[in-house]
Amino acid sequence: MPISESMVQEIVQEVMAKMQIADAPAGKHGIFKEMNDAIEAAKKADQIVRKMSMDQREKILTSIRQKIRENAEVLARMGVDETGMGNVGDKILKHHLVADKTPGTEDITTTAWSGDRGLTLIEMGPFGVIGAITPCTNPSETILCNTIGMLAGGNTVVFNPHPQAIKTSIYAINLLNEASLEAGGPDNIAVTVEHPTLETSNIMMKHKDIQLIAATGGPGVVTAVLSSGKRGIGAGAGNPPALVDETADIRKAAQDIVNGCTFDNNLPCIAEKEIVAVSSVVDELMHYLITENDCYLASKEEQDKLVSVVMKDGRLNRKCVGRDAKTLLSMIGVNAPANIRCIVFEGPKEHPLITTELMMPILGVVRAKDFDDAVEQAVWLEHGNRHSAHIHSKNIDNITKYAKAIDTAILVKNAPSYAALGFGGEGYCTFTIASRTGEGLTSASTFTKRRRCVMSDSLCIR
Numbered sequence: 001m002p003i004s005e006s007m008v009q010e011i012v013q014e015v016m017a018k019m020q021i022a023d024a025p026a027g028k029h030g031i032f033k034e035m036n037d038a039i040e041a042a043k044k045a046d047q048i049v050r051k052m053s054m055d056q057r058e059k060i061l062t063s064i065r066q067k068i069r070e071n072a073e074v075l076a077r078m079g080v081d082e083t084g085m086g087n088v089g090d091k092i093l094k095h096h097l098v099a100d101k102t103p104g105t106e107d108i109t110t111t112a113w114s115g116d117r118g119l120t121l122i123e124m125g126p127f128g129v130i131g132a133i134t135p136c137t138n139p140s141e142t143i144l145c146n147t148i149g150m151l152a153g154g155n156t157v158v159f160n161p162h163p164q165a166i167k168t169s170i171y172a173i174n175l176l177n178e179a180s181l182e183a184g185g186p187d188n189i190a191v192t193v194e195h196p197t198l199e200t201s202n203i204m205m206k207h208k209d210i211q212l213i214a215a216t217g218g219p220g221v222v223t224a225v226l227s228s229g230k231r232g233i234g235a236g237a238g239n240p241p242a243l244v245d246e247t248a249d250i251r252k253a254a255q256d257i258v259n260g261c262t263f264d265n266n267l268p269c270i271a272e273k274e275i276v277a278v279s280s281v282v283d284e285l286m287h288y289l290i291t292e293n294d295c296y297l298a299s300k301e302e303q304d305k306l307v308s309v310v311m312k313d314g315r316l317n318r319k320c321v322g323r324d325a326k327t328l329l330s331m332i333g334v335n336a337p338a339n340i341r342c343i344v345f346e347g348p349k350e351h352p353l354i355t356t357e358l359m360m361p362i363l364g365v366v367r368a369k370d371f372d373d374a375v376e377q378a379v380w381l382e383h384g385n386r387h388s389a390h391i392h393s394k395n396i397d398n399i400t401k402y403a404k405a406i407d408t409a410i411l412v413k414n415a416p417s418y419a420a421l422g423f424g425g426e427g428y429c430t431f432t433i434a435s436r437t438g439e440g441l442t443s444a445s446t447f448t449k450r451r452r453c454v455m456s457d458s459l460c461i462r
């Protein structure tokens, strides 16, 4: 069989990859002391990725997916151990979700116009080296998911991860590069620094070789990125309300809301953070929350104690974020039964445990006099983030009215919030939901730029 040029190229790449595996110290793929060196390495890798066929990109993605599946439990345990947030079982599921449902190169599509004056295409081209800032709430999930999408789009990526999750982030970045090398790709498709700080983040944001920055985190980081003068994808904070009206299956609504709210101890930005229910169903909903869904009803005194522990000096106490309900209760001296999954109470929308994005399994229930009042209160509680909201209703007019008023990137109807990530719902997975800048649920195509390719007066063959 004659050997074609592309076959030779593939063999050369594979040999080079194996040599790189041998050269790099174990556990050090993609990890640098200095941010400028990390960017330089990602740029070199980008030169190789640019020359790859889509098929070669896809080969690396398959290898990455395999590595994630093999390491899901290790990553989940590392994440919980390092950050003290979330729970291992749910984090394992989140990693499998990333491996199975994050779109690859199939998301890179072409639009064509063909007519008397020729053929015009819009193609999705890579940006090159993308800068990405990631949160401590879903550290490896975000890094792995971002890299799959960014690489599928033909880019490499420089991460400035949350310092509190740096070990887990380094482990994930190392895996990504090992997967690339094993599939014949380059080292440094994803890179970071050993000690990420605001300074390394600034170097990244100002670097001439970074044209696009994806920020996943709270309002501060999104504002910083949007002020950088570069194009920014801003995946910011949420405070998703779950609205329940009188037409809902109340028993199922209670179950769905608790399942969504307690997933990974409420860390996902899309998770139910409070309930707004019309007055006529509040008592029934409370009944099902407490009797069938392992919720603990907090008294007024316990709510006050929770406020003082969870909101130290009016600021969110990081030591409480992502903790389970039993641990939170033990912090206020309550020894709750082992089965308790969530803390509930009824209160006004201004209650600090309701209006704040806590990222803990605490669900305040706000009573509304009717559906319109419920919509108004839910919109207020979402704080204009336009991130996520949920509704339990069988009235299509009500659902439509709510959807228009709340104007969020995600609106889940009659299911737990995680259905929005493709878990028990249709659609793909992402851990970067660009609520502030409007791209919505990011995927490979989000990380590309549109390029028009025109052939005038030819190639129309109709």
Ligand code: NAD
Residues within 6 Å of the ligand: 133, 134, 135, 136, 137, 138, 160, 161, 162, 163, 198, 201, 216, 217, 218, 219, 220, 221, 224, 234, 235, 236, 237, 238, 268, 269, 357, 431, 432, 433, 434, 435
């Ligand atoms: P965080 O805002 O504290 O940190 C996120 C990242 O931004 C970290 O890497 C941090 O070091 C960096 N950062 C913070 N301020 C910065 C600044 N001024 N300049 C540069 N970098 C800065 O958030 P967190 O606690 O890690 O994560 C929780 C928050 O992120 C919640 O508000 C949650 O809703 C949000 N979040 C949003 C999404 C989404 O897809 N929209 C996904 C996950 C988390």
